Every structure is written in structure tokens, then in C-alpha cells.
Amino acid sequence: MPQKKLRVELLAMTPEPLSLIYAAFRQCYHAGFVADMWPRLLSGEIGREKQAEFVQSVLESGHDSPVEHVSFSFAVEGISRACSHQLVRHRIASYSQQSQRYVDESDMDYILPPAIARIPEARERFETLMVEISGAYRELRGLLAANGRGAKANEDARFVLPQAAETKIVLTMNCRALLHFFSLRCCARAQWEIRDMALAMLAICRDRLPALFAVAGARCERLGYCPESARFTCGRYPLRDNGA
Missing domain, CATH: 3.30.1360.170 (Gyrase A; domain 2)
Structure with a gap:
């Protein structure tokens, strides 16, 4: 994973x-x-x-x-479920996404946020949790399959998968x-x-x-100024002069 x-x-x-x-x-x-x-x-x-x-x-x-x-x-590959949830909010588009219902996630790949990767203790905890979640998924999938869910075991086991899942x-x-x-x-x-x-x-x-x-x-690159408010601007471009 x-x-x-x-x-x-x-x-x-x-x-x-x-x-x-x-x-x-x-x-x-x-x-x-x-x-x-x-x-x-x-x-x-x-x-x-x-x-x-x-x-x-x-x-x-x-x-x-x-x-x-x-x-x-x-x-596109190598994005998290958290990212794809943002992506599909752009409605004038067509999407075909890998299904956790049909794809076995026993060896789940994941996305590691850079902010977490930079902190050794945070990275260790994150990666440990990914291993724990994969183990829980495999265990649940096996229990479900053994109790009559068969090929549909993925459908319910996926509920433990994180937003970090690739x-x-x-x-x-x-x-x-x-x-x-x-x-x-x-x-x-x-x-x-x-x-x-x-x-x-x-x-x-x-x-x-x-x-x-x-x-x-x-937008700032096209406009030549930042359309955000002073609270949200990154400072790369000047704010729009509302008095102009």
C-alpha cells in the first residue's frame, strides 16, 4: 500500500x-x-x-x-478521495471514477499530505493508521464474504476507507x-x-x-489584481482599487 x-x-x-x-x-x-x-x-x-x-x-x-x-x-491518478470530492463539484464536466464498490482495496494506496510528511511524528502516525485501516478493511471484507455477502463484501467494507485513499x-x-x-x-x-x-x-x-x-x-493572473478581499488575498497581486 x-x-x-x-x-x-x-x-x-x-x-x-x-x-x-x-x-x-x-x-x-x-x-x-x-x-x-x-x-x-x-x-x-x-x-x-x-x-x-x-x-x-x-x-x-x-x-x-x-x-x-x-x-x-x-x-488522472494519484489523487485522494478528498480531492475527487472537490473535483466533481465542477458540474459542467463528465467523470468516470474508479469504484470502491467493485475494486478490492485490500492493499489500498494513499495520498500523504506534504504538511504531514514534513513532521516525522505526524507522518509516522499517519502511515500507521493507513496500515491499521487496510487491515480493518481486509478483516471486514473477509467476515462479510464468509457471512453471505460474497462478491458484494467490498460494498460494505469500503465504509472504513479514509479520504486519503487514492x-x-x-x-x-x-x-x-x-x-x-x-x-x-x-x-x-x-x-x-x-x-x-x-x-x-x-x-x-x-x-x-x-x-x-x-x-x-x-483570476489574478488575467485581471492583474487580486479579486479576493484583504482577509483572503495571498499578496501576490495588489487588491482591486474599489475607488477606481
Whole structure:
């Protein structure tokens, strides 16, 4: 039952994402039919740089719904159940998560919070507890199986598993949902684990679609000031001047 480390991999994304977003934006303002423009976009007749400039200029106006036509699908492992509970609160997304009902957790992997890892006594207590919980799970699973629960023993034994238990998940978000996700979860105030995951996802998105994600991230990075109150700001950016 080792500690698990975060791993984020891109499984798939919408083909020709920049051209698709460009076409969707253009259709909003173009009298013609963008399907007739599509071959020119793919051939490079309408260059990528021009497409990117147009997309960025429209986004700056606040019009962002056409970016919903492009989505990214990620596979993530090495996150805790505590993290996944935060993740699935982002509702404009699709999730497929490893089930503790069907997967045997007798050798449960777990996530060790860095703050606990830095304190030897805390780490020792935490790791001892993980071993104790795994033992309790195995014992309960065996008792349940021996008393008629059979293959469904996991279903009830899982009730002793901690939030530290590692989970794996596939998630798909469109670009508008991703921009919102990054604005919240890349913030210094976000919980460390989901922030690490968000930053790893953002790095992939920036590499694959820089025209859209180059300026994505915590809200302060886009705004140039901290939208939080003086009580909650991390101090990285100045607070908004409410008198301006």
C-alpha cells in the first residue's frame, strides 16, 4: 500500500481545436456559412496566427461561449478521495471514477499530505493508521464474504476507507469549463492537491491550445489584481482599487 504521486495524462481532445473555435466565432458575425470556410482553415490558407489573433480579440470582448465546442479528456491518478470530492463539484464536466464498490482495496494506496510528511511524528502516525485501516478493511471484507455477502463484501467494507485513499478518474471538460476550473483551482487559496492537479492540466492545455490557454490560470493572473478581499488575498497581486 504505497503512497501515490499525481499523474495527469491527456487521453483525447477535439481535433483542430483552434480552427473549430475560430469557425464558431466567425459564424456569429459572418453572413455566409462557415462550412464553406472550413477547408481553407484546415489547409492553412487562413493562417493559424490569424485564427489565434481573431479568437483572442473576441475573447477579450467577453464573448466566450463558442469555446465550448472544444473539449479535453484527461486520465488522472494519484489523487485522494478528498480531492475527487472537490473535483466533481465542477458540474459542467463528465467523470468516470474508479469504484470502491467493485475494486478490492485490500492493499489500498494513499495520498500523504506534504504538511504531514514534513513532521516525522505526524507522518509516522499517519502511515500507521493507513496500515491499521487496510487491515480493518481486509478483516471486514473477509467476515462479510464468509457471512453471505460474497462478491458484494467490498460494498460494505469500503465504509472504513479514509479520504486519503487514492483514486483514479477520467474527466472531460469543454474549454469554457476548463477556463473556469483553472480560474478557481490554480489560485493560491485552492487546496494544495487540486491546485497541483489543475496546474498539471493547465500545462497540457497551454501546450495543445496556446491561443486560448496562454493567459488562463488563477483570476489574478488575467485581471492583474487580486479579486479576493484583504482577509483572503495571498499578496501576490495588489487588491482591486474599489475607488477606481
